[in-house]
Amino acid sequence: MFENIIDKKLVFAGTKKKFVKSPQYIVLHHSGASAEQTVEQIHKFHLGKGWLGIGYNALVDKNGIVYWGRGIDYVGAHCKGYNEISVGICAIGNMDENIMPDAQEKSIVKLIKEIKEYYPTIRKIVGHKELSATDCPGANYPLSEIIDLVSKQDGQSEEQEEILMILNEGDKGASVSAMQSRLIALGYDCGYIDGIFGIKTKSALVAFQGANNISATGVLDNRTNIVLEGAISEVKLPQIKKGNSGQYVSILQRLLNRRKYKLSEDGIFGKLTEAAVLEFQKKSNIAVDGIVGKNTWHAILS
Numbered sequence: 651m652f653e654n655i656i657d658k659k660l661v662f663a664g665t666k667k668k669f670v671k672s673p674q675y676i677v678l679h680h681s682g683a684s685a686e687q688t689v690e691q692i693h694k695f696h697l698g699k700g701w702l703g704i705g706y707n708a709l710v711d712k713n714g715i716v717y718w719g720r721g722i723d724y725v726g727a728h729c730k731g732y733n734e735i736s737v738g739i740c741a742i743g744n745m746d747e748n749i750m751p752d753a754q755e756k757s758i759v760k761l762i763k764e765i766k767e768y769y770p771t772i773r774k775i776v777g778h779k780e781l782s783a784t785d786c787p788g789a790n791y792p793l794s795e796i797i798d799l800v801s802k803q804d805g806q807s808e809e810q811e812e813i814l815m816i817l818n819e820g821d822k823g824a825s826v827s828a829m830q831s832r833l834i835a836l837g838y839d840c841g842y843i844d845g846i847f848g849i850k851t852k853s854a855l856v857a858f859q860g861a862n863n864i865s866a867t868g869v870l871d872n873r874t875n876i877v878l879e880g881a882i883s884e885v886k887l888p889q890i891k892k893g894n895s896g897q898y899v900s901i902l903q904r905l906l907n908r909r910k911y912k913l914s915e916d917g918i919f920g921k922l923t924e925a926a927v928l929e930f931q932k933k934s935n936i937a938v939d940g941i942v943g944k945n946t947w948h949a950i951l952s
């Protein structure tokens with residue numbers, strides 16, 4: 651979220667005020683001046699009005715580049731009476747005289763979506779003139795088109811979420827066991843593979859998310875699940891059997907032990923490990939040969 655947004659490190663004439671309540675509106679503006687105007691120039695202009703600095707929360711230029719103005723967490727100065735409860739986005743340029751370039755429109759749509767994700771309290775997207783006596787954001791501003799595009803993309807992401815699994819602390823069942831097995835195979839300790847999403851499983855998941863640059867929520871969401879599956883498929887678990895030794899034997903022993911077998915996790919595939927594998931294969935209805943290949947790994951990880 652909010653990747654590729656440029657922070658110009660603007661210096662404000664005082665301490666910016668944080669939102670007290672989560673905003674409810676997104677207010678769309680145009681700068682009403684040249685499309686070549688820079689964020690710094692607008693900042694200077696607003697400072698000149700005796701304000702803290704640039705009044706918009708974010709700005710989008712004609713090439714679709716997005717900049718922070720006052721920022722996402724701070725009360726702006728862009729729509730009198732609504733600043734405390736709204737996020738203001740400025741399209742740099744004059745939408746009375748010009749048409750909005752596609753790149754700018756696309757970036758505004760994406761930004762609105764991200765703001766709505768960040769503030770689920772947002773319930774309305776409006777043009778400035780709907781709230782104040784002004785012509786802003788300009789006659790050519792594609793307001794309804796932008797609102798349509800935002801809601802269309804919203805619908806698509808909701809569908810995806812329905813299809814893909816989301817597991818939370820407190821959940822139970824086979825999908826929790828599968829997640830636990832995968833985490834253990836990747837070296838994250840989540841206790842027993844018991845199908846119960848408890849505190850230990852949650853902290854293992856948080857550690858996995860942290861190591862993979864996913865926000866560490868401790869929830870198995872779509873994104874985390876995809877990354878977890880990718881990590882497992884990259885491990886390329888080798889075929890192992892009696893007589894082998896090494897880290898994959900240790901992983902196997904650990905995975906079996908989490909299923910209540912009692913092997914020493916020494917990385918040596920001996921008689922006892924083989925007996926446990928044979929029993930596990932029998933229980934899982936796969937070929938009972940004591941050889942841990944694709945099918946056995948698959949069974950143990952699912």
Ligand SMILES: [Zn+2]
Nearest residue numbers: 679680778786
């Ligand atoms: Zn405006």
